[in-house]
Amino acid sequence: MSKNYYQQEIETMSAEEMRKLQSEKLVKQVKHVYENVPYYRNLMDEKGVTPDDIKGIEDLHKLPFLTKADLRDAYPYGLLAKPLEECVRIQSTSGTTGRRVVAFYTQNDVNLWEDCCARAIVAAGGTNKDVCQVAYGYGLFTGGPGLNGGSHKVGCLTLPMSSGNTERQIQFMTDLSATILCCTPSYAAYIGETLKEQGYKPEDIPLKAGIFGAEPWTEEMRRNIEETLGIKAYDIYGLTETSGPGVAFECEEQTGMHVNEDHFYAEIIDPETGEVLPEGSKGELVFTSLDKEAFPLLRYRTRDICVLSRKKCSCGRTLVKMAKPMGRTDDMLIIRGVNVFPSQIETVLLKEGYEPNYQIVVDRVKNNDTFEVNVEMTNEKFTDKLSEIIAMEKSLANAMKTMLGINPSVHLLAPKSIARSEGKAVRVVDKRKLV
Amino acid sequence: MAIKQLTVYVQNKKGSMAALTDVLAKNGVNIRALSIAETEDFGLLRIIVNDETAATKILEENGYLIKVIDVVGVKIGDKPGALTAALSVLDKADVNVEYLYAFMARTEKHAYVVLRVEDNAKAEAVLEGSGLHLITSADICKL
Numbered sequence: 001m002s003k004n005y006y007q008q009e010i011e012t013m014s015a016e017e018m019r020k021l022q023s024e025k026l027v028k029q030v031k032h033v034y035e036n037v038p039y040y041r042n043l044m045d046e047k048g049v050t051p052d053d054i055k056g057i058e059d060l061h062k063l064p065f066l067t068k069a070d071l072r073d074a075y076p077y078g079l080l081a082k083p084l085e086e087c088v089r090i091q092s093t094s095g096t097t098g099r100r101v102v103a104f105y106t107q108n109d110v111n112l113w114e115d116c117c118a119r120a121i122v123a124a125g126g127t128n129k130d131v132c133q134v135a136y137g138y139g140l141f142t143g144g145p146g147l148n149g150g151s152h153k154v155g156c157l158t159l160p161m162s163s164g165n166t167e168r169q170i171q172f173m174t175d176l177s178a179t180i181l182c183c184t185p186s187y188a189a190y191i192g193e194t195l196k197e198q199g200y201k202p203e204d205i206p207l208k209a210g211i212f213g214a215e216p217w218t219e220e221m222r223r224n225i226e227e228t229l230g231i232k233a234y235d236i237y238g239l240t241e242t243s244g245p246g247v248a249f250e251c252e253e254q255t256g257m258h259v260n261e262d263h264f265y266a267e268i269i270d271p272e273t274g275e276v277l278p279e280g281s282k283g284e285l286v287f288t289s290l291d292k293e294a295f296p297l298l299r300y301r302t303r304d305i306c307v308l309s310r311k312k313c314s315c316g317r318t319l320v321k322m323a324k325p326m327g328r329t330d331d332m333l334i335i336r337g338v339n340v341f342p343s344q345i346e347t348v349l350l351k352e353g354y355e356p357n358y359q360i361v362v363d364r365v366k367n368n369d370t371f372e373v374n375v376e377m378t379n380e381k382f383t384d385k386l387s388e389i390i391a392m393e394k395s396l397a398n399a400m401k402t403m404l405g406i407n408p409s410v411h412l413l414a415p416k417s418i419a420r421s422e423g424k425a426v427r428v429v430d431k432r433k434l435v
Numbered sequence: 436m437a438i439k440q441l442t443v444y445v446q447n448k449k450g451s452m453a454a455l456t457d458v459l460a461k462n463g464v465n466i467r468a469l470s471i472a473e474t475e476d477f478g479l480l481r482i483i484v485n486d487e488t489a490a491t492k493i494l495e496e497n498g499y500l501i502k503v504i505d506v507v508g509v510k511i512g513d514k515p516g517a518l519t520a521a522l523s524v525l526d527k528a529d530v531n532v533e534y535l536y537a538f539m540a541r542t543e544k545h546a547y548v549v550l551r552v553e554d555n556a557k558a559e560a561v562l563e564g565s566g567l568h569l570i571t572s573a574d575i576c577k578l
Contacts, residue, residue, distance in 0.1 A: 377444055382500050384442035384551065385533060386472040386479055411476045414446050415500050 006122040006154065007115065010262050011317045015310070018318065022265055023056035025290035030054045030063070033296050036081040039074045040066070040298065057265065060288060061276050066300045068101070068330075071241065076102045082294040092140040093240045093339055103240050104294040110149065112291055116238075116246030116260045117150025123251045123258075123315070124209040124234045126180050128155030131206075135169055135183035135191070136214065138162040142244025143214050143337070147182040150246065156180065163187060166194050177206040184337040185217035185225065185233070189367030192228035202230025211236050213245055214337040216325065218433070221367060222254075235324065241300055242287050248322050253314050256321035263291045266320060267299070268308050271329040282307050284329050285322065303329045333428060335362055336369045338406045342427050345373060348399045354378060357418050360408075363431040371408045373400065376415050437505035437555055438572050439487040443480045444500040447473055455480065458497050464490045467575045468549060470536035481536070483549065485576045507550045507558045508570035513539065521548060521567060528561040530554060540578060547575070 005011045013021070031051045033040050043064040044050065053062055071079065080087075082104070089105040105113070126132065132151040136143025144162055151158040159172055163183065169191055172178065181188060188210055195205060207229050213236035222233045237257050238245035247264050248257035259266045268283040269276055277283045285306040289296045304325035313321065333340045346356045359374040373396075381392060389412060397410040419426065445451050459466065468483040484490045487503060494501050511517040518537070525532060533551040540547065547570055552558045559569055 377500055379500065382442075382444060382502050384440070384479060384481060384502055384504055386474070389477075389479070390474065413476065414444050416498055417446060 004122050004125060004127075005317070006119040011119065011258075011319060013262075013318055015318060018261065019057055021262060022290060023058075025262075026057055026060060026265070026288070027051075027054055029288075029290055029296055030298065032293075033081055033298055037079055037296075039070070039078045040064075043070075060265065060267070060299070063288075063299050065274060065286065066297050068301075068303070071101050075100075079295060079297065080104055081296050082106055087294050089145075090140075091142045091145065091240055091244060101240055103243075105243075106293045109243070109292050109294050112263055113146060113243040113246060114149030114153050116243065116249075116263065117146045118153035119150075119260060120211055120234070120236050120246050120249030121147075121150050121154045121156065121180065121182075123249055123317075124180065124211050124232070125252075126151075126154050126156055126209070130154070130156040130179045131159065131176055132156035132180040132182065133159040133161055133169070133173055133178035135161045135163055135181060135187060136245075137337075142238065142240050143182075143184075146238070146244040146246055147211065151180075151182075166191060170195060170198070173206065174200075179206055179208050181207050181210040181229070181231070183210075183212060184214050185212040185221055186215060186336060186364075186368050188212050188225050188229065188233070189221065192225055193366065196228055202228065205230050207231045209234060211249075213237055215334045215369075216432075224367070237322065237325075239287075239302060241295075241297055241302075242289055243292065247287065251313065251315035251317060255313075256309060256323050258313070258317050258319035259308075259322055261320050263289065265290055266308055266322060268306065269301075271301075271305075279308055279310055282326070285325070303332060305329060331428065333360070333362060333430065335371045336406050338404060340371075340404055340406070344403050345400065348396070348403050349375060352396055352399055353381065354396070355415075359418050359427060359429060361429045361431070369432070371406060372411060373397075373408045374411050374413050374418060376418055377412045378415070437559075438483055438508040438549065438570070438575065440504055440506045440549070440551075441482050441484065441487060441490060441494070442502045442504065443482070443494060445471075445478045445480050447475060447477050452478075452480070455494075455499065458493060458499075459484070459490060462489065462493045464493065467578065468536065468538050468547075470534070470549075472534065483572070483575055487572070504551075505555055507552060507555055507562070508575065509548050509550065509562050510540075510545050510568040510570050511548055513544045513546050517546070518548065521562065521565075524561050524565045524567070525550070525552070525558055528557065530558045530561065547578075 034051045047064050049062050086106050087104045088107050091103050093101045134147045138144030210231050210233045225233050234250040236245050236249050238247040248259040250257050265288040267286040269286050271284040285302045285304045287300050288298050305327040306325050307323045309321045331342050349356050355376050361372040363370045393410045401407045465485040466482050470481045472479045511521050530552050535550045537548045
């Protein structure tokens with residue numbers, strides 16, 4: 001196997017050296033946060049922990065956790081650790097109940113994030129001879145900007161396509177011989193299907209690799225994409241709260257993602273007790289940003305259920321590996337790469353004058369997520385005019401799109417046709433088989 | 436003058452219509468006219484019955500979503516062009532028709548048209564003004 005590293009010294013560092021590096025960074029980072037983030041200082045004070053108690057990674061477990069609820073409470077500046085004058089960027093997620101997660105970056109933060117993405121691209125075989133087509137969304141979503149920056153660092157000719165407009169994607173891909181494609185796996189599958197329909201055989205497609213993430217996908221879907229596009233498909237993991245894509249990335253072995261643990265320290269905890277679990281245990285994934293300056297989250301609970309492994313990897317990297325997340329400890333759904341919480345649907349329904357009784361049905365048809373929301377018609381809104389009812393469905397779908405960023409198809413059903421809570425309400429029917 | 440129309444929300448799935456008509460039948464409600472508009476998800480059943488008060492009560496008790504509205508009924512000749520003539524009257528008076536349905540008389544050489552319009556009073560006035568006969572719920576029950 002070829003040994004392609006972007007930052008070899010870090011990526012192949014011995015476990016001992018890595019631990020030393022992480023320890024030094026953590027001690028510094030805890031001081032930085034304690035001095036500059038009153039919100040977290042209060043959490044530490046409540047727990048009776050001071051920066052002096054943290055002498056190395058072995059003391060990390062003493063620190064309090066941060067959750068999505070903390071991010072909401074502290075919105076927008078409460079977890080900011082640098083003056084705004086030193087920040088150069090924000091990125092954001094769609095947020096629960098209308099409140100988004102806003103993450104801040106200094107120039108150093110952007111650099112380290114892009115380094116992480118560069119490691120992913122190089123691990124997928126990328127060099128300055130490659131043409132990298134970035135078909136993740138650009139904007140507040142971290143996908144586009146992250147891979148774009150990583151691609152620059154590697155020196156690839158970067159095609160900043162953003163998502164959508166498949167005809168144009170295909171035109172650029174074929175005319176300019178794109179060799180690496182970065183997007184969500186479902187969009188990669190869709191591009192593949194479209195190319196196939198247009199008569200392209202895998203050997204006619206210039207691509208050699210793809211870096212796909214931001215939504216759950218299966219091994220079967222991977223093989224499918226690899227066959228249709230004639231490429232090797234690599235997984236990538238990340239979240240806006242820590243930086244974006246590139247927190248972990250896959251190598252040629254395709255047996256889990258190497259965590260960039262010099263920047264993001266990973267722990268697995270018991271989601272009930274908060275206790276740290278030994279390597280190989282299944283539990284909730286928790287990240288500590290060791291280097292982030294502007295938005296340095298310590299012990300952030302991702303809600304992703306995961307397993308870590310330090311088994312030797314044939315690629316030579318010593319970075320700890322995380323399995324594909326196996327589920328969530330909360331009710332968050334990832335639909336077409338977007339985080340969706342059922343509570344967001346509820347908020348829209350109440351605002352629009354509907355009963356908060358609904359059912360979300362998610363499926364995957366031809367590798368694309370379908371997203372339907374069943375809602376009950378109300379007495380007040382009922383009319384004998386079909387056109388008005390269809391307009392109501394459309395306007396409800398629009399309100400949900402504004403909240404979530406993706407468009408559901410809304411069905412207004414007869415009253416009482418969706419089971420009530422006392423009758424064990426099933427709010428989410430996820431028919432996708434992803435694990 | 437008007438006719439009472441019941442609109443009932445029916446899920447578009449196997450057996451839902453039969454369940455509804457069964458409820459009406461068991462309570463002695465006779466359907467005199469019927470029309471349905473449907474989508475993939477649901478149907479809007481519009482009916483004129485012999486006793487709308489009883490029908491409304493029964494359906495509501497059985498959990499159906501119902502809306503009772505006034506529609507306009509008009510008697511037209513059973514011959515080509517009769518419907519066009521009636522609709523032209525409304526068109527000239529700028530009365531917009533949302534939807535309509537029609538049924539035949541059993542004995543007379545006539546047809547009856549039920550019209551859903553925005554302005555019932557205006558529609559009735561211009562139809563009568565053109566010499567057409569309006570019909571009421573009572574007329575329909577006697578048919």
